[in-house]
Amino acid sequence: MQKIFLVLLFFIASSAVFAFQSIESDPIAALLRTKLELENPTEKLEVSGRVLESDVLVHRFYADRDFEEVWSRNGILLELAYEMRFEIRQAKFDGLVPEDYHLALIDAYFQTFEANKAAKKPNEAGELVALELLLTDAFFKLAEDLELGKVDPAKLNGDWEIARKTSRTSYLDLLNEAIAKGEVRQNLESLYPKFTIYKKGREVLRVMDERAKADTLDWKAVKLDKAIKVGESHAAIPVLRERLNYWGYAKSQSVLDPKLYDSTMFLGVKEFQLRNGMEPDGVIGKNTAIGLNASPALLMEKAAVNLERLRWLPDTVQNLELILVNIANYQLDYVDKLDTLFSARVIVGKLYHESPIFTAQMSYIVFSPYWNIPPSIARKEIIPAVRRNPSYLSQKNMDVVTFSGKQVDPASINWSAKSFPYMIRQKPGGSNSLGLVKFMFPNNHNVYIHDTPSRSLFSREDRALSHGCIRLENPALFAQTLLKADPSWTAEKIDQAMHQNKEQIVSLPRKIPVVLLYLTFWADSKGQAHFRQDIYDRDAEVLAALKQ
Template identity: 70%
Template sequence: MKNLLFGLIYLFSSSVLLGFQGSSVSDQLRLKLESENPQENILVAGKELQSGVDIHRFYADRNFQEVWSKDGILLEFAYEMRFEIKQSRFDGLNPEDYGLALIEAFFQSFEKNKEAKKANEPGDLANLELLLTDAFFELAEDLERGKVDPSQLKGDWDIDRKPQRANYSELFKKAISEKDIRRNLESLYPKFTIYKRGREVLRALDERLKTDTLDWKAVRVDKSIKVGDSNNAIPALRERLQYWDYLSKYQVNDPKLYDSTMYQGVMAFQKKNGMEPDGVIGKNTATGLNASPSILIDKAAVNLERLRWLPDTVQNLELIVVNIANFQLDYINKLDTLFSSKVIVGKLYHESPIFTAPMSYIVFSPYWNIPNSITRKEIIPAIRKNPNYLKQKNMEVITTSGKYVDPSSVNWSSKSFPYLIRQKPGGSNSLGLVKFMFPNSHSVYIHDTPARSLFEKEDRALSHGCIRLQNPAKFAEILLSGDGSWTPEKIDQAMHRDSEMIVNLPRKIPVVLLYLTFWADSKGQANFRQDIYNRDAEVLALLKK
């Protein structure tokens, strides 16, 4: 609002501020830009432009010739740029970040001049010229690299901000020569089909929001609601299932009764949103149904931003993707998903980090080298209570050089513990029978687990940070499929050895640990997931800042 007021104040006096009224737009641009320090932000109608250096260089290269108008009249090209600024909301960006209010004020002024058959002031045209050009540069950078710098986030997102690869001035020149803003800005999108599909979902949600009349007051479910139960929350939840087309409207005798018809709608909603489709309305189901169109628009915006952060290496033909928020691993080769599996990820206070690293080898029948933090907090206290703990858990004490240490020789009451504890290979090993290694600073990897029943849980944020895989034998078979000697039988034997067996992969495969609480699938259908680590709010606040 402050920028808009500045703009309206300066709108009709800008030609005086810039110089003589009779000069051309080109003269006004030269006067304005040559009087400004290229290293400082340019001030236009009370707004600081963010692309000062690029703007100086761009107009100097073209001898200060205007782009958006000709002979004092706005070109269709300018209207296209205004349209693209407005459309940036479908990228989850805020059009006001690109000076939309001021730009609209100038457009309205020029429309009034047209109706009154009055000439547009060169100073006003020059101001709009700079605002539109600055908007192009700013929007181009945000589309290519993201508005938010992920390295500054509080969460464990270990992916640096992408470097700028595109030359925005050259891209702008190309857009001018082709008279096509849309296609050239679109070239900066992440090279994932889910990005464009996500934009379309956001557009559809925006349309739905225009006609939304529901009361989206949060419904609280203190205990699970099952078919046949009566509950005050049922009418609102039924109405929301019908709103999102999971349930057709039907004759209801008792509005508070959770009936069998509504049960079908609940199961459809649960299945679509990554929940266990048991038809029981618990906390997760209620939370999902509390999400209004505006809440889902914000969630989509956050995740489109996350897609813009991903490095180019993610676009390889072969990669392994773990979406932590979806509790799922996918192996993708040549754009086809050849393997999918449920995974268990880090619990809230042992969050799985976000990063990329190449997988280079597999360890069959692995030792579990227990981290020092777990040794001190969990293992040693257990040994003090139960002297047979190590034997019962198939664990042993070793020196840092790997030599065996007799547990009876260790003073377990001492604060000093200069040793390591590891769990020997076997069915009770916490890593299971195989682990998949992509060396990284987080000491995180993908591995099997003896706790198979945990994969049946809906919320699988249960580990200390590593990724536990439901079907590791099949995954190993796929990764080693280039070597015909690795039959399922041989893999099974390797997984049941008394000692470790390390197998190097013939190529390094990028592993990407993602955190996406929204994406659109190959059919353009929206998928929303719970924000298990409460990370969306921080990104949303920075996007709206």
């Protein structure tokens, strides 16, 4: 037994000596080990004045490979190093900042090494080690930002409550795989959000970047004192026509009167409005002017913000049956296995009653619903109205109940009292503020999707009008689509259920994820860019965090 133990000790000692000798015989490995092991463990590792964000991973990575270099061999840069630098540069098409990944410093080392090559001088070991660490740290940091996003949405002021993803990837394994295959691009691309619109959005950003390089237009904001209709003259028309031509919405042509809003320009304006989510009426109003004020550089920033938002979304919302509400686009889409089965316009929360961003599970439908008025609305709107007009409740088809559901005579209530221990609700019917049906996905915000008696509002271009809930155009068809698995729910039966004097609750056969999100840019399956106005002024904060 003692002999076996001595033999084991001999092999362990021999292995340690061999490893030590192999490191000592490789000056790059020796320098890497010295740099990584002798730095102050309480501080972030620095290389050429730059802090390594992933220093722990970097140390583990090189320790696992006995401090053997990756990006160079025998003092010469490998093709893999050039590919890594290229991917850092390409990060701008993900809306990220290449300098976050040490690009300027990496470029400086590349220039030095290329100059050495031209002068037939050897590269210094210390500089090779510095570049080695910078490229590896850049890989780990870029991988993390591509998978999870650079910005933590929980730290933003905006009401984004979709839980941030947790990493499902070993970045150590990912880099080792990239080295084994000699392929950086493919491994980093595996971290992209799996939504088709992400890759399409990257391509839009690439095209916009080329446009921005060649852009010579003056994008000074055009401000209108009134809407311009076709046939009218205005001093801003020449500039607006030039911008329409730039984006390909109106054919360049000589005009007799440059200030005249002519019929050719009118067609271009309508096409521009349609693409950008506006009413295609051809009238150049505030929203159209704002859209035409957007330069390529500004649109690139908007695209960058929204690619980051796509990185925040959990993978569980892809390729599923789900209900997607893009608040900035005023639209609801019901998607099942990538097929859009239903689309409709929606009305969302006002600026001071913003619809929150979250996910929940839709589980039931309520036909002919009561509207249980939220205490905040009752306190701020309903109770003051009753004080002014004692007949207000009867006129609005409302009643008062205790929290146990017992009816209370409004005449017995002191409407001037400080406390109000009751609940006000609006009875089912055509005048009910929820309309004839509501779709429930229980959540902390008491937000749901519902019908509305104010159908004329759906024709408006700006539809941020509600207290936070989502009002839906054509809710009867939506109900029929959700209940399609049960053939007894015909259009006639749904219409009947929507016109009763009491509620009817219908459970869905399965829970359907509802995702409320906020995208002011996306690219469709054909690669066409779609931009929307930032109705809640949320883009600037994300952009600032991306640039920080």
